[in-house]
Amino acid sequence: MIVLEHASRWYGQVIGLNDVTCRIGPGLTALLGPNGAGKSTLLKLITGQLRPTTGKLEVLNERPFANPKVLARLGYCPEIDNFYEEMTGREFVTQMAALSGFRGQERKTRTDGAIERVGMADRCDRKIAGYSKGMRQRIKVAQAILHEPSILVLDEPLNGLDPIGRQEITDLMLSYAAEGRCVLISSHILYEVEQLTRTILLMQRGRLLAQGAVSAIRDLMDRYPHRITIETDRAREIATELMALPSVLGVRLDKHEPGRVEVETAEPDRFYNDLPGIVLAGGYTVGRFEAPDNNLETVMRRLLDGKAE
Amino acid sequence: MSLEAPIADRDPSGNATIADTSYRHYEGPRNLHSVRFRVVALSTIRQNVNRTRLGFWIPAGFILLTYFIFGAIFYVTQSVRQFGVTIPGDTGNPYALTLYQGLVSIDLFLFAAALTVGAGSIAADNRANALLVYLSRPLTRRDYLLGKWLGIFLLLAGLSLVPNLVMYLFFLTAYWKDGFSDQAVGMFGRMLAASLIGPLLHTSLILGFSAWSRSPRLAGAAYAGFYFILSLASGILGEVLLERDTAGRMPQTIAIVSNLSVSGLNRGVAQSLYDVTPQQAVQNFRQGRRRIRRRRVIQEAPPNMPGRPPLAPMAGLTLAIIVLPVGAAAARIRAVEVVRG
Amino acid sequence: MSDLLLLANALRDTFRPRRLIIALILLLLPPVLAVGWRLLSPRGAFVPGDVYDSLVSPFVFSVSLTILSVVYGTGVVSQEIEGKTIVYLLTRPFPRWRILLAKFTAAFLTVGTVTTVSVLLVGLALYEPSRLAEAGMEADIVALWMGALTYGGVFLLLGTALPRPLTYGLMFVFGWETVVPKLPGEFARVSIMTYLKVISAREITENPAQSGGGNPLLAFAQAPNLEIPVPDAWRILIAVAVVTLIAAHVLFSVREYIPRDDSE
Numbered sequence: 038m039i040v041l042e043h044a045s046r047w048y049g050q051v052i053g054l055n056d057v058t059c060r061i062g063p064g065l066t067a068l069l070g071p072n073g074a075g076k077s078t079l080l081k082l083i084t085g086q087l088r089p090t091t092g093k094l095e096v097l098n099e100r101p102f103a104n105p106k107v108l109a110r111l112g113y114c115p116e117i118d119n120f121y122e123e124m125t126g127r128e129f130v131t132q133m134a135a136l137s138g139f140r141g142q143e144r145k146t147r148t149d150g151a152i153e154r155v156g157m158a159d160r161c162d163r164k165i166a167g168y169s170k171g172m173r174q175r176i177k178v179a180q181a182i183l184h185e186p187s188i189l190v191l192d193e194p195l196n197g198l199d200p201i202g203r204q205e206i207t208d209l210m211l212s213y214a215a216e217g218r219c220v221l222i223s224s225h226i227l228y229e230v231e232q233l234t235r236t237i238l239l240m241q242r243g244r245l246l247a248q249g250a251v252s253a254i255r256d257l258m259d260r261y262p263h264r265i266t267i268e269t270d271r272a273r274e275i276a277t278e279l280m281a282l283p284s285v286l287g288v289r290l291d292k293h294e295p296g297r298v299e300v301e302t303a304e305p306d307r308f309y310n311d312l313p314g315i316v317l318a319g320g321y322t323v324g325r326f327e328a329p330d331n332n333l334e335t336v337m338r339r340l341l342d343g344k345a346e
Numbered sequence: 347m348s349l350e351a352p353i354a355d356r357d358p359s360g361n362a363t364i365a366d367t368s369y370r371h372y373e374g375p376r377n378l379h380s381v382r383f384r385v386v387a388l389s390t391i392r393q394n395v396n397r398t399r400l401g402f403w404i405p406a407g408f409i410l411l412t413y414f415i416f417g418a419i420f421y422v423t424q425s426v427r428q429f430g431v432t433i434p435g436d437t438g439n440p441y442a443l444t445l446y447q448g449l450v451s452i453d454l455f456l457f458a459a460a461l462t463v464g465a466g467s468i469a470a471d472n473r474a475n476a477l478l479v480y481l482s483r484p485l486t487r488r489d490y491l492l493g494k495w496l497g498i499f500l501l502l503a504g505l506s507l508v509p510n511l512v513m514y515l516f517f518l519t520a521y522w523k524d525g526f527s528d529q530a531v532g533m534f535g536r537m538l539a540a541s542l543i544g545p546l547l548h549t550s551l552i553l554g555f556s557a558w559s560r561s562p563r564l565a566g567a568a569y570a571g572f573y574f575i576l577s578l579a580s581g582i583l584g585e586v587l588l589e590r591d592t593a594g595r596m597p598q599t600i601a602i603v604s605n606l607s608v609s610g611l612n613r614g615v616a617q618s619l620y621d622v623t624p625q626q627a628v629q630n631f632r633q634g635r636r637r638i639r640r641r642r643v644i645q646e647a648p649p650n651m652p653g654r655p656p657l658a659p660m661a662g663l664t665l666a667i668i669v670l671p672v673g674a675a676a677a678r679i680r681a682v683e684v685v686r687g
Numbered sequence: 688m689s690d691l692l693l694l695a696n697a698l699r700d701t702f703r704p705r706r707l708i709i710a711l712i713l714l715l716l717p718p719v720l721a722v723g724w725r726l727l728s729p730r731g732a733f734v735p736g737d738v739y740d741s742l743v744s745p746f747v748f749s750v751s752l753t754i755l756s757v758v759y760g761t762g763v764v765s766q767e768i769e770g771k772t773i774v775y776l777l778t779r780p781f782p783r784w785r786i787l788l789a790k791f792t793a794a795f796l797t798v799g800t801v802t803t804v805s806v807l808l809v810g811l812a813l814y815e816p817s818r819l820a821e822a823g824m825e826a827d828i829v830a831l832w833m834g835a836l837t838y839g840g841v842f843l844l845l846g847t848a849l850p851r852p853l854t855y856g857l858m859f860v861f862g863w864e865t866v867v868p869k870l871p872g873e874f875a876r877v878s879i880m881t882y883l884k885v886i887s888a889r890e891i892t893e894n895p896a897q898s899g900g901g902n903p904l905l906a907f908a909q910a911p912n913l914e915i916p917v918p919d920a921w922r923i924l925i926a927v928a929v930v931t932l933i934a935a936h937v938l939f940s941v942r943e944y945i946p947r948d949d950s951e
Contacts, residue, residue, distance in 0.1 A: 109780035119771035136779035
């Protein structure tokens with residue numbers, strides 16, 4: 038649905054996006070990266086606010102810049118916290134509905150529906166100037182979804198939301214993705230992104246570092262073996278047996294926590310296949326089992342550090 | 347350095363309250379309290395003095411051009427005088443007159459520069475809630491306001507002072523033996539004072555408008571409206587009174603009223619400082635005519651214009667216009683944004 | 688229908704109290720001055736026509752019309768950029784030029800209405816209702832609307848093209864439009880105000896040296912001696928309005944607008 042081929046964007050002498058090639062399809066994709074990585078630039082290109090300086094960018098097989106056909110099927114929730122402060126939430130969403138081409142009763146229905154969906158029905162007739170951050174965020178999401186877009190682009194959508202709000206918006210994004218729409222979110226809150234999706238686009242300094250499922254990316258990172266932690270009653274014994282496995286690179290015992298064994302392996306899938314047999318045959322009691330490396334934060338940190346080197 | 351909360355910040359039991367403001371009295375390795383405003387001033391100056399700020403540099407260019415034109419006119423007329431030719435309407439001190447004419451002519455450009463550097467000075471901070479950040483530092487509202495005022499003033503004063511200094515130096519070097527030596531010292535003081543009136547007025551006013559707005563654009567528009575409306579209204583009122591005063595009983599009142607505007611105050615005070623009259627300054631070589639057309643009847647009125655306003659009331663008004671907007675700005679600056687409705 | 692809603696919202700935005708203050712002052716000040724002039728003038732010396740001309744040309748035309756056109760004309764785009772709300776407009780499936788047209792229409796209607804009401808009030812302040820026709824306001828009102836359109840087009844173009852259009856607009860109005868018509872020769876032909884005064888049958892050329900000391904730079908200026916036929920003036924004003932409006936709409940449709948923190 039979104040295709041970039043060697044797309045670059047320059048701001049004068051500064052590169053905002055550097056030779057990015059990727060495809061973003063249906064489902065929920067997270068756009069990650071440190072500050073200045075080019076995430077905002079990428080989102081602005083996709084939402085038709087900017088044109089690429091070089092390369093190709095297409096959304097739904099068309100160039101998105103000032104293209105009503107594309108924008109009719111694209112919803113954008115920006116990161117900015119600016120509104121027409123003197124308007125009420127309802128007036129604002131109504132105006133956006135009008136700009137989306139809806140008229141009369143349909144405009145009203147869609148406005149009410151979007152407001153209801155983001156949980157602002159009881160507060161939408163107050164001026165936006167008096168809204169809390171969370172309420173402003175909800176109204177932003179409402180204006181992005183009112184026209185049921187095929188592509189939903191959200192920049193930091195969970196900013197300022199309380200836990201209930203986060204859950205509601207998260208459920209909304211997941212339901213959109215489940216319907217086959219393309220949902221692209223940019224976020225810094227890694228543990229929440231992890232709960233939403235395992236498909237990421239990782240950027241740094243305008244370049245695309247990695248794209249795909251977190252686990253697949255992790256598997257490709259040969260330089261960093263997986264670390265797996267097991268808490269058991271007979272740590273030394275299990276450590277001896279695990280050392281014999283060909284997939285295990287190293288085993289470490291913690292002198293401060295006697296029941297804890299840390300295993301390093303370059304073939305986690307093979308290790309996971311072998312481990313249950315060893316545990317059952319030896320009658321070990323496994324109190325806890327962790328794979329701390331198989332999370333987004335670790336993947337990101339190692340990719341970014343690796344790139345910085 | 348005192349780490350204890352001042353007595354005023356303690357509850358009745360003598361325990362320090364949550365809001366420990368002792369850091370405000372910190373006088374350690376950091377800058378002294380008295381110079382914190384410099385940081386704000388320098389920041390304001392740096393923001394505005396860069397190549398892309400055309401709204402500042404274009405008026406600067408026009409100011410220099412204006413003084414160049416007056417310098418050239420002076421050179422030509424002075425050369426003509428040296429041949430013994432009498433120029434009609436040529437009265438008064440030519441040096442003072444030229445400096446005055448230059449000063450009055452650049453007020454519009456100073457206004458434009460003030461809009462550029464001043465309209466967003468506090469309004470942009472209001473919009474971005476930056477005052478929350480500023481005032482959570484060991485920086486008082488006074489430091490903030492003084493720093494902003496000083497930053498704008500120094501920029502505008504530079505625009506006004508530099509060409510005046512150049513003109514003065516031109517007189518000093520080229521006409522030392524042609525009568526300038528007698529008045530050089532006094533003229534320097536007068537030039538210095540006169541060239542700072544405009545920047546003082548513009549700085550205070552634009553700061554006042556900016557403090558009361560959350561939009562730099564609207565602050566600038568409001569100041570522009572104030573500047574031009576007051577200028578026109580005072581001119582019209584002056585004309586009305588002039589017509590009414592057939593017996594010539596209120597020349598000073600008329601002169602004051604005619605100069606009740608930003609440019610008028612600048613003009614009025616400068617006239618006293620340079621000891622020139624409006625009639626001399628304009629050097630109108632023809633009989634002034636005011637034609638009221640449209641009804642196909644042309645009436646010719648005799649030349650009539652207000653005289654020089656007295657210095658004391660003009661200086662008082664100028665001081666009031668400098669001080670009051672700053673007071674208004676001070677009343678407006680606060681860290682907490684109050685939202686109604 | 689969406690255009691009408693956009694227009695209605697833009698008009699409502701224009702009439703918010705803070706934004707309306709400048710317009711109200713410019714609307715009311717000329718009639719207030721007219722009343723003051725009438726009360727202060729010596730008996731027998733009060734000629735309504737003279738006072739009307741002395742107020743409408745230098746105030747309503749040269750200050751109210753121009754300032755309002757600058758503020759509202761440049762504000763169509765720069766207000767959205769400054770407020771960072773332009774992103775909402777540009778990411779909607781609504782042709783950009785229609786957004787601009789709706790917002791410009793609101794600005795044009797506001798400027799035209801305020802200046803028209805101001806002129807009407809000046810007339811009512813100076814003339815008896817039965818003698819109102821003597822003021823000849825019709826030509827002025829038509830010229831004011833044309834001026835709102837022409838100046839509006841120019842400043843709309845400035846607003847779409849430049850990052851800080853208000854300052855440039857004010858310099859144009861109070862620098863160029865003030866000075867150029869008073870330069871010798873045919874320079875007055877490159878000023879919009881010249882043509883507006885032609886279509887309003889307004890030829891006043893105040894001696895620039897006489898207004899409270901005046902600007903010495905203009906002491907050498909002479910009243911221009913131009914004869915511009917009224918049809919030519921109309922053609923030129925319409926041409927300027929059409930060209931600037933079309934250019935502004937085209938530019939807005941193809942240009943990238945990113946909110947700036949240092950916007951005006």
